[in-house]
Amino acid sequence: MPDAQRESPKTQVTFAEHLEALEPLITGYDPAAPAPASSTATILLVTKLLESGDKLQPSLIDDLVADIDRKMSGQVDAILHHPDLQRMESTWRSLRYLVEQTDFRQGNKMAVLDVSKDDLIRDLEDNPDITKTGYYRHVYSDGLGTFGGTPVGAVIGNYEFGPGQRDIRLLRKMAAVSSMAHAPMVGGTSPSAFGVESYQELPNLKDISSVMEGAKFAAWRGFREEPDARYVGLALPRYLARPVHSRDAVKKFVYDEDVSESHEHFLWGNMAFPFATRLTEAFAKNRWCANIIGPNSGGAVKGLPVYTYKDEGADVIKIPTEVKITLRREYELADAGFVPLTWRENSDNAAFFGANSAKKTKVFPDTPAGRTAATNDMLGTRLPYMFIVCRLAHYIKAIQVENIGKSISRSALENELKEWISQYVNPLENLNQVEMARKPLKAANIAVTDVEGRPGWYEVEMQVTPHFKYEGAYFTLSLVGKMDNTQKK
Numbered sequence: 001m002p003d004a005q006r007e008s009p010k011t012q013v014t015f016a017e018h019l020e021a022l023e024p025l026i027t028g029y030d031p032a033a034p035a036p037a038s039s040t041a042t043i044l045l046v047t048k049l050l051e052s053g054d055k056l057q058p059s060l061i062d063d064l065v066a067d068i069d070r071k072m073s074g075q076v077d078a079i080l081h082h083p084d085l086q087r088m089e090s091t092w093r094s095l096r097y098l099v100e101q102t103d104f105r106q107g108n109k110m111a112v113l114d115v116s117k118d119d120l121i122r123d124l125e126d127n128p129d130i131t132k133t134g135y136y137r138h139v140y141s142d143g144l145g146t147f148g149g150t151p152v153g154a155v156i157g158n159y160e161f162g163p164g165q166r167d168i169r170l171l172r173k174m175a176a177v178s179s180m181a182h183a184p185m186v187g188g189t190s191p192s193a194f195g196v197e198s199y200q201e202l203p204n205l206k207d208i209s210s211v212m213e214g215a216k217f218a219a220w221r222g223f224r225e226e227p228d229a230r231y232v233g234l235a236l237p238r239y240l241a242r243p244v245h246s247r248d249a250v251k252k253f254v255y256d257e258d259v260s261e262s263h264e265h266f267l268w269g270n271m272a273f274p275f276a277t278r279l280t281e282a283f284a285k286n287r288w289c290a291n292i293i294g295p296n297s298g299g300a301v302k303g304l305p306v307y308t309y310k311d312e313g314a315d316v317i318k319i320p321t322e323v324k325i326t327l328r329r330e331y332e333l334a335d336a337g338f339v340p341l342t343w344r345e346n347s348d349n350a351a352f353f354g355a356n357s358a359k360k361t362k363v364f365p366d367t368p369a370g371r372t373a374a375t376n377d378m379l380g381t382r383l384p385y386m387f388i389v390c391r392l393a394h395y396i397k398a399i400q401v402e403n404i405g406k407s408i409s410r411s412a413l414e415n416e417l418k419e420w421i422s423q424y425v426n427p428l429e430n431l432n433q434v435e436m437a438r439k440p441l442k443a444a445n446i447a448v449t450d451v452e453g454r455p456g457w458y459e460v461e462m463q464v465t466p467h468f469k470y471e472g473a474y475f476t477l478s479l480v481g482k483m484d485n486t487q488k489k
Contacts, residue, residue, distance in 0.1 A: 069254040077258050080245075081265045091158055093241045094269040098156070101277040106284035109150060113138055117159045121166065124173040135174070140181040144397055151394040153289065153387070156276045157187035161234055164192075168219040171232055171358070178231035182390035182397075184357070184383055188270040189236035189338055193220070199237040199323045200263060208332040223358065224337055230359035230381050233275070235339040239350075240320040241269030243305040259307075266307070268322060271341055274301045278352060279387070286437040289387035290466065295351035301341060302349040319343055321350050330354070339383070355383040379475050388440070388466055389479045395420070396460065410458055414448035417460070421446060426467075436467050442474060 079085060095112065102108050115123070120135060127133045131140075144151040155178060161167045167190075178185045191199050195211055205211055212221065223229055243249075244266070245257035259265040278292040278299055285291070291298035304320035321343040325333070333340040334354040343350040359381040364370035379385050399420060403413065426439035443465040451457035463478045 066254070072253055073255050073258070076255060077265075080257065080267075081262075086264075086267060090241050090267055090269050093267065094158065094273040097241070097269070098273045098276050098280070102280040103284040107287065108280045108283055111138075117170070120159075121170050124170065130173060130176055133177075136177050136180075139177050139183060143183075144181050144394060147401055151397070152181055152183040153283070153391070153394075154276070154279055155183055155185040156272050157185055158270050158272065160188040160190040160270070162190035162192035163217045163220040165219050168223050172223060172226070172228070175226070175228035175232045175358075179228045182393040184231045184233060184386055184390065186233040186235060186272045186275055186339070186383075188238070188272050189234040191237075193234070193236075193338075198263065202237070202323050202325075203329070208329070208336050212336055221360075224360040227359070229337075230357045230386060232358040233339045233355060233383050234337070234358060235271035235275045235341065236333070237271060237322040237325075237340070238268035239271055239274055239301075239322070239341070240305045240307070240318070241267045244307050260309075266318070271339075274341060274350075275339060275352065275355070277301065286440070288391045288440070290384050290440065290468070292384050292387075293352050293355050295344070295353075299352040299355075300349055301351065304348045304350065306348045317346060320348065327353070357381050357383055357386060375473070376476050376478070380477055385466070385468075385477050388464070389462075389477050392421070392462060392464065393479055396462065410448050410450055413458060414446060417446040417448065417462075421462070421464075431467060440467055441465060442467050443476075 080089075099110065102110065104110075115134075123134050124130065130136055139152050139155060143149045155174070157174070161171055174185050191197060191201070194202060194205060194208065195214065195216065196202060196205070211217070244259055245255060247254050247256055257265075275292075278301070279289045282289045282291045282298050293299040306320060307318040308315050309318065310316070321341050325340050325342045327342070330340050330342050330353055334356045337356060337358040337360065339352060339355050341350045341352055361374070361378045361381055364374040364377070380389075396417065399417065403416075408416075421441070421444045424439050425441045425444050426435065427442055431439075441464050445463045447461045449459045449461075451459050459480065461478065461480045463476050465474050465476050468475075
């Protein structure tokens with residue numbers, strides 16, 4: 001084509017006009033229609049440039065592709081950081097994390113119940129009889145309440161609980177079912193539980209116990225006094241559920257996720273899931289969930305995502321547990337009935353140093369007997385020891401079912417239970433880990449008594465002394481329940 005014709009005003013199209021024509025393809029994002037890929041936009045531009053006869057400059061293509069990448073990055077950021085999508089992604093990534101950290105070859109089993117917090121509240125509050133609820137059926141009836149069924153060892157709730165009346169009512173109902181099923185429930189903790197909107201404000205609180213004395217926490221304080229509160233653990237804060245997306249991981253286009261504008265643009269997960277990994281690991285090793293606290297005793301959470309950024313020229317780590325919790329603050333939170341995860345400085349790991357249930361310990365006289373009773377009561381509110389007792393309770397329930405119809409006498413039932421539990425007892429000191437896992441109890445006793453006014457009913461009291469020491473001394477855990485020798489309850 002002659003130069004004069006190519007430069008004719010009728011055919012001359014500038015690069016700016018090409019960009020203008022392409023603008024709807026780049027910025028006109030319509031959720032109802034698929035957006036064209038950057039490669040498609042580039043092909044369209046090249047086609048138009050070739051048709052116009054303009055000289056094709058590689059630098060122009062590079063500039064356009066970079067501009068498309070920037071616009072697409074903004075669109076992807078807007079999608080990924082939308083609260084609704086974040087909630088969904090957080091749920092699935094947290095569940096995936098738990099599954100990947102669980103050894104299912106060692107007896108671990110997992111069932112997923114897809115129910116929102118609002119639906120769960122309706123289920124538990126619309127039925128005056130808790131045994132008629134769907135939640136009771138899933139947690140108790142289908143497991144411990146079924147002949148030959150597999151009892152639920154723990155319930156992991158992907159919910160955050162605050163001090164409001166609605167949340168406390170839900171906790172109370174869930175705790176009641178957990179006490180029947182002997183399956184502690186572990187959920188997440190909302191920052192509102194401490195009167196703040198974000199966990200980033202937690203270090204600003206001078207004293208946790210003083211905060212908990214406020215009027216808005218009256219329902220929470222009341223719940224902590226109830227016996228069933230020992231079956232509830234509330235973990236905190238949140239954890240980083242995935243690394244920040246970068247161009248190294250995204251291959252389709254140049255994308256660096258922008259999280260600079262808000263702390264909430266990071267993807268945070270419910271801390272109940274990392275705690276659950278401690279349960280599944282302990283069960284895989286020892287067949288119960290006692291060793292779940294301490295950085296070198298089963299409480300370490302390793303391999304958390306780490307994000308670094310520049311601050312005044314220096315590399316800074318974004319804390320993968322959302323907020324730094326000092327050892328002093330960890331003690332305060334545990335004493336207030338929570339399960340905090342403490343980050344190890346400049347690392348990708350953290351640890352649960354304690355696992356207190358929501359139950360508040362009782363006050364006993366300052367006497368030798370009173371101090372012993374106080375220690376036993378306190379440790380009876382700790383989740384590691386609750387899991388010991390609950391595991392034994394599952395076995396006792398199974399024995400009860402096997403004895404239905406036998407009209408077994410009180411003394412015969414007591415002897416059978418004592419013989420059963422003796423296989424897990426070794427009174428010797430300084431056992432190795434293998435023997436301790438095989439026979440985890442130093443002492444055990446089971447007493448069966450008649451229930452006055454209810455023929456055929458027995459009260460069973462179990463007292464066990466694990467091969468653990470608290471402040472240099474052994475301690476005793478107890479569980480009291482009722483058994484019927486004629487029918488299943």
